[in-house]
Amino acid sequence: MSKWRFAIVIGASSGIGEALARQLSSQGCKVALVARRTDKLNVIADELGSAAKDRPLVFEHDVLNTADVPGLFEKICKDLGGLDLFIFSTGVMPVLPDDMYDTASDLNVIETNVAGAVAWINEAADRFQKTRFGTIVGIGSVAGDRGRRGMPVYGASKAFLETYLEAIRNRTARYGVKVVTVKPGPVDTPMTQGIGRPLPMLISANDAAATILRATENDGVVYVPWQWKPIMWIIRHIPSFVMKRINI
Amino acid sequence: MSLELSSKSHRELLSSSYLERVESWGMSIYAASYVYRPSCITDLKNIFKLAKETGRSVALRGAGCSYGDASLNSENITLDLTRFNRILDWDPYSGIIAVEPGVTLEQLWKKVIGDGWWPPVVSGTMYVTMGGAVGMNYHGKNNFKLGPIGEHVLEFDILLPTGETITCTRKNETDLFYSAIGGFGMLGCFTRIVLQMHPVETGQVEVTAFATDSFQHIYEEFEQRAEAADYLVGWIDCFAAGSQLGRGQVHAARYLSAHEVYLPEQTLRIENQDLPDTLFGIVPKSIMWRFMKLAANPLGMRIINSSKYALGRTIGNNKTMNQSLTGFSFLLDYMPGWKRVYSPGGLIQYQSFIPNENAVKCFEQQLMICQKRGIVPWLGVFKKHRKDDFLMSHAVDGYSLALDFPVNDSNREQLKSLTDELNSLVIQSHGRFYFAKDCTLTKDIAAKFLGEKTLRCFARLKKKCDPQNILQTDLSRRLFGDWTQFADDLTGSRI
Structure with missing residues (x-):
């Protein structure tokens, strides 16, 4: 049995979000699935609803529409009947050739990964601060730990998320709220499949989700899998003059 | 602050400005709810209107002293009625008092005692509101004698969600009278409650304490003493097993008459009733729970229960003393903040009401089940009851046992399966339950x-x-x- 009774997963139609939603639902948690593609969400909800006590609820939403967030958040909480766990698992990572600059694509990354996250997590944090319980999970990335040659804006968006979540954690901890920053390495999802080359230490979305749910017992930063923690420690400490010369 | 619904949009009223954590008294359950604290009937009606227009439900809440989820309303509206706290009328000659629903038991006894009256039915804490008391039809240690509070309600006004206000008495709107009392806030909101107080000659009771060694023994003592006593309450050491199962202590009390007390008028003064805030005149009671917390584990509680029994059986056995009405009545207020001993997980109280013929056997089985499953209540309280005429009554001609269980993350599941088993046992014994305590029942x-x-x-x-x-x-x-x-x-x- 899950300790969670009610959860919202933003970005539940695929990848880590979908895996988290599936595991939460199968553990008896009532889940709200939020994404653009409701056809996909409905398939997941039907599948889960046949086994779980409660069929997950489905909500159509594009995180680019930040103005819709407050109203939708209130509606979801009401329809769920409560909220313990809020997961923001939406993110885009356009695969661009090295050395290419594409401002339109980069701004879209910022809109989705940054503005979308802020719009939702602000709502969740405001609510949890008032209700003095709840856990927020944000899916960052190891890519946020260092400014690397490839995908500068994606990496920066994840670095933003980490600092932002840390601030939210420090702001809400005194009200009993937990904030978990998840930093996965490569996870086998549609997002990474776009890269088209083998990735190091690739894990399945299911394994990632299981690790993330275990991490919600505490708050703080969690690397998924844990081996990324020492690896990223080393990478964070590579001197700048070396970083300029290597391709990682 | 008036809510001024006309000037505020639904969005503003259902914003996080009004969102709050609402907790059960036992602290083990909580919910997020939009909480409003109106102070006039117009705003009460406005809240009902807001609920209808936004498709949300409304829960009525007084001081929040129900142990379980009786005044919780997740993601919906909570009407906190504590600001309706005026005493509307008091007649010291007839002992009839009219109050708003948010008036607390503390306000009530402080108002009436100086004239030689006492609330006929009181709970273990004086911080409950009378709206909650009547809505739940609460009982006290004298349930076998004077029934629940509902039997002392002469009249009430109830505001229905339709906007209509109805005055109910035993003769007028009889059905609503007997159903809204004990109707756990499902039919309407009391806006005025008229109660008959109980006459007392002094502010003291004579309390006799003695030890009992089994449920059969405590049952026989209660049966024997019910005639002469005004109050009877038993404490049970839930850790004792085998031949000691159900051992405990009884406190029997009777009102003292004027000729039995030196300066009876003095005993009716509030300052001679107030609970002291220090132990031995030195140690502030407000810090005591922190020391008690050191014993907040099964072993510590086993030792405390055994020691209490040992003292009750030896130096405290068959002791008689005079005690103030408040000192005897409001045991839960004696140690401020004591429930924090159960923090952070809180507690649940499991109280079942069993008819006379099955009581002893059922309670023995209940404790044996708890002990077998390794979840032993830290406190057990035994009371005698009688049937009443209210529709949703919890009372029986029999006895109740209230068991306090600590709750934590690791025992929630086992506690659920334990209480499921206890629930089936109570149903087999033709027992009943009380909504102000409940958080374990199912629809079935x-x-x-x-x-x-x-x-x-x-x-x-x-x-x-x-x-x-x-x-x-x-x-x-x-x-x-x-x-x-x-x-x-x-x-x-x-x-």
Whole structure:
């Protein structure tokens, strides 16, 4: 049995979000699935609803529409009947050739990964601060730990998320709220499949989700899998003059 | 602050400005709810209007002293009535008092005692509101003698979610009178309650304490003493097993008459009733729970219970003393903040009411089940009851045992399966339950103890008073869901 009774997963139609939603639902948690593609969400909800006590609820939403967030958040909480766990698992990572600059694509990354996250997590944090319980999970990335040659804006968006979540954690901890920053390495999802080359230490979305749910017992930063923690420690400490010369 | 619904949009009223954590008294359950604290009837009506227009339900809440989810309403509206706290009228000659629902028991006794009156039925804490007391039809240590508080209500005004206010007495709107009392806030909101106080000559009771060594023994003592005593309460050491099972201590009390007390008028003064805030005149009681917390584990509690029994059996056995009415009545207030001993997980209280013929056996089995499963209540309280005429009554001609269980993350599941087993046992013993304490019942168990006829009768009144089902709580949804499921084909009423 899950300790969670009610959860919202933003970005539940695929990848880590979908895996988290599936595991939460199968553990008896009532889940709200939020994404653009409701056809996909409905398939997941039907599948889960046949086994779980409660069929997950489905909500159509594009995180680019930040103005819709407050109203939708209130509606979801009401329809769920409560909220313990809020997961923001939406993110885009356009695969661009090295050395290419594409401002339109980069701004879209910022809109989705940054503005979308802020719009939702602000709502969740405001609510949890008032209700003095709840856990927020944000899916960052190891890519946020260092400014690397490839995908500068994606990496920066994840670095933003980490600092932002840390601030939210420090702001809400005194009200009993937990904030978990998840930093996965490569996870086998549609997002990474776009890269088209083998990735190091690739894990399945299911394994990632299981690790993330275990991490919600505490708050703080969690690397998924844990081996990324020492690896990223080393990478964070590579001197700048070396970083300029290597391709990682 | 008036809510000024006309000037505030639904968005503003259902914003996080009004969102709050609402907790059960036992602290083990909590919910997020939009909480409003109106101070006038107009705003009460406005809240009902807001609920209807936004499709949300409304829970009525007083001081929040129900142990479980009786005044919780997740993601919906909570009407906190504590600002309706005026005493509207008091007649010291007849002992009749009219109060608003948010008036606390503390306000009540402080108002009446100086004139030689005392609330006929009091709970273990004086911080409950009278609206909550009547809504739950609470009982005290004298339930066998004076019944629940409902028997002392002469009249009340109730505001229905439809906007209509009805005055109910035993003769006028009889059905609503006997159903709204104990109707756990499902039919309407009391706006005025008229109560008959109980005359007392002094502010003291004579308390006799003695030890008992089994449920059979305590039962016999209660039966024997019920005639002479005004109050009877038993404490049970739930850790004792085998031949010691059900051992405990009884406190029997009777009101003292004027000739038995030196300067009886002095005993009726509030300053001679107030609970002291220090132990031995030195140690502030408000810090005591921190020391008690050191014993907040099964071993510590076993030692405390055994020591209490050992003292009660030896130096405290058959001791008689005079005690102030408040000192005897409000045991839960004696140690401020004591419930924090159970923090952070909180506690649940499991209270079942068992008819005379099955009581001893059922309570023995209850404790044996707890001990076998390794979840032993830290406190057990034994009381005697009598039947009453209220529709949703919890009382029986028999006894109740209230068991305090600590809750933590690791025992929630086992506690659930334990209470499921206890619930079945209570149903087999033709027992009943009390909504102010409950957080373990299921729809099935509630239907069994209340009976189909009672539920249909209540559902019919619910439909009449609250056709849009505005008044709901987490408890009402858990136990009854949608009231329309109870077919409305009953003609005539139970009463």
